Amino acid sequence: MKVLNNGKDKEQTNSNVEEVIECFNLPENEFIKDYDTFSIMEKKVTDYTHIMHKYPSKYIPQVPRWAIEQFSNEGDIVLDPFLGSGTTAIESMVYNRNGIGLDVNPIARLISKVKTTPINPKLLSEQYSRLLIAINNDPNLKEEVIPETPNISKWFTEESIYNLSRFKFYINQIENDDIRDFFLGTFSAIIRKCSNAEYRSQKTYISSRFRRPPANVFDMFDRRFNQYLQGMTHFYNEMLEKDSFARVVEGSADNFDLTDTLSELWGREKIDLAITSPPYVTAVEYPAVFKLEYQWLGYFADKEINEHRKNYIGTDRYYADQYKQKQKFGHKELDKQLEEIFKINNKKSYIIYKFFEGMRNNIKSVANHLKKNGKYVIVVGNNTVLNFEIPINEYLIDIAEEFGFKLEKKFSYVIKDRHLVFPRNGRGGIINKDWMIVLNKED
Ligand SMILES: C[S@@+](CC[C@H](N)C(=O)[O-])C[C@H]1O[C@@H](n2cnc3c(N)ncnc32)[C@H](O)[C@@H]1O
The missing domain is CATH 3.40.50.150 (Vaccinia Virus protein VP39)
Structure with missing residues (x-):
C-alpha cells in the first residue's frame, strides 16, 4: 500500500x-x-x-x-x-x-x-447475583454515596442518580477488595453513558444541540459486566499457567x-x-x-x-x-x-x-x-x-x-x-x- x-x-x-x-x-x-x-x-x-x-x-x-x-x-x-x-x-x-x-x-x-488481577469468574458471577438481589430488595435512595456536586441534576437525571446510588452503595459493601474493585471499575465504566453528557467526546460536557437520553443504569451495568466477565474469564484461564x-x-x-x-x-x-x-x-x-x-x-x-x-x-x-x-x-x-x-x-x-x-x-x-x-x-x-x-x-x-x-x-x-x-x-x-x-x- x-x-x-x-x-x-x-x-x-x-x-x-x-x-x-x-x-x-x-x-x-x-x-x-x-x-x-x-x-x-x-x-x-x-x-x-x-x-x-x-x-x-x-x-x-x-x-x-x-x-x-x-x-x-x-x-x-x-x-x-x-x-x-x-x-x-x-x-x-x-x-x-x-x-x-x-x-x-x-x-x-x-x-x-x-x-x-485475575479473579475466578465464578466468584464474580455469584457476587453479581448477590448485588442485584440486594439492590432490588432495597428501593431506598442512598444519599450518602451521591456526590456533593451542587449542580448534579444538570449532569444526571433523577432516575440515574437513584439507581447509581444504589449500585454504588451495595458495591461498597463487597468485602473482598479485588472483587469490590472489579465492580467499582465496571461502575466507573457506565457513568458517562448513564449521564446527560456527551459520550464520544473527551471532555465532559452536555451538548445543547444533540441531547441524548442517558442509558438505563441496570441495562448498562449488565452489558458491561457481561463483557468484562468474558474478558476476565479469558485472562484468568491464561494466567492459570503463569506465575507473573x-x-x-x-x-x-x-x-x-x-x-x-x-x-x-x-x-x-x-x-x-x-x-x-x-x-x-x-x-x-x-x-x-x-x-x-x-x-x-x-x-x-x-x-x-x-x-x-x-x-x-x-x-x-x-x-x-x-x-x-x-x-x-x-x-x-x-x-x-x-x-x-x-x-x-x-x-x-x-x-x-x-x-x-x-x-x-x-x-x-x-x-x-x-x-x-x-x-x-x-x-x-x-x-x-x-x-x-x-x-x-x-x-x-x-x-x-x-x-x-x-x-x-x-x-x-x-x-x-x-x-x-x-x-x-x-x-x-x-x-x-x-x-x-x-x-x-x-x-
Ligand atoms: C497516553 S496515556 C497512556 C495510555 C496507556 N498506554 C494505555 O494503553 O492505556 C498517558 C498517561 O499518563 C498519565 N500521566 C500524566 N502525567 C503523569 C505523571 N506525571 N505521572 C504519571 N502518569 C502521568 C495520564 O494519567 C495517562 O494515563
Whole structure:
C-alpha cells in the first residue's frame, strides 16, 4: 500500500511518497529498518481484560507486545511509568513477565489494578447475583454515596442518580477488595453513558444541540459486566499457567523511586525493560475527561479537580506569573521553537517547556531503574502547537542521550482505530501516526 506523505518525514525519502507496510503484527526487530512505517492489520485489540473501560489515548496491545517479545524474557520486570489503563502490564503478564506501572490518575490506577488481577469468574458471577438481589430488595435512595456536586441534576437525571446510588452503595459493601474493585471499575465504566453528557467526546460536557437520553443504569451495568466477565474469564484461564503478576503504584512518572518496591516484590532492584506512551502536550486533560467518574467514585470533589490537573505532564494548568518569563531548555532547536511560540503565546511556550522538563525527569528516573543494555521504548506522536510541528520524538532522543541512552531504532505505525483512541489534536490537526523509539541504556 502506498499513501501520500504529508512531506514531513523527509529523512526517510527524497520524494513525497511514503510507503506504508501492511502487517498483522509488527515484524521481528531485526527486520525493521529505521523510518519504516507500518499499518498493523490485526483486529484483535480487546482480548483478555483489554476490553475493560474506555481510556483516552490507549495504545493497541500489539504495540507493547512487540517490545515485550523483542526485548525481554520470561520472569523479567517490565515498567510503564505512564500506565494509563494498564495495557503494558496486561501484556507483560500474559507473556509471563512481571509488570509494574505508575499513574497519577486514580481512575487509571483502579482500572489497571482490576485488569491485572485475575479473579475466578465464578466468584464474580455469584457476587453479581448477590448485588442485584440486594439492590432490588432495597428501593431506598442512598444519599450518602451521591456526590456533593451542587449542580448534579444538570449532569444526571433523577432516575440515574437513584439507581447509581444504589449500585454504588451495595458495591461498597463487597468485602473482598479485588472483587469490590472489579465492580467499582465496571461502575466507573457506565457513568458517562448513564449521564446527560456527551459520550464520544473527551471532555465532559452536555451538548445543547444533540441531547441524548442517558442509558438505563441496570441495562448498562449488565452489558458491561457481561463483557468484562468474558474478558476476565479469558485472562484468568491464561494466567492459570503463569506465575507473573503486576503492581500498580501511585506516583509521578517524573520523579519516582521503585527500588524498595522491586526488592520487596521480586527481590531485585532493577527493571529489564520500560515501555510507555507519554501524554501529549495539551491534548488530553484527563481530569476533565473523568470529572463525573471522580465524583461518583469519591476521588475528588468538583472543586478539587483543578488542583489535581497540575500533577499531569502535558497539562495547561499554569498561572500567569509562571509563564511571564521565556524559558530555556538547553536544546538548540527546541529553544528556538520555544522562543518563536513565546512571541505569539507565552503560555503555550511554557506548557511545551514544562512538558519536556517532565519528560527529561522521567527519562532520568527510568535510567536509574533500568539494567545495563535494557531498553526504554517510547511511543509518541508529534504535536502541532500554533502551527508549529514539535518533533517530540527527535527531542526525546536527544534528551535521552543525556542519561546514557543511545537510539537503537526508530519507526512508526499508523493509528487507525479512532474508537479506541480519542483523536489527539493539539489544536493543529489529528495525529495519525505514532513513532516508536527504542533506546538502549549503554551504561
Ligand atoms: C497516553 S496515556 C497512556 C495510555 C496507556 N498506554 C494505555 O494503553 O492505556 C498517558 C498517561 O499518563 C498519565 N500521566 C500524566 N502525567 C503523569 C505523571 N506525571 N505521572 C504519571 N502518569 C502521568 C495520564 O494519567 C495517562 O494515563
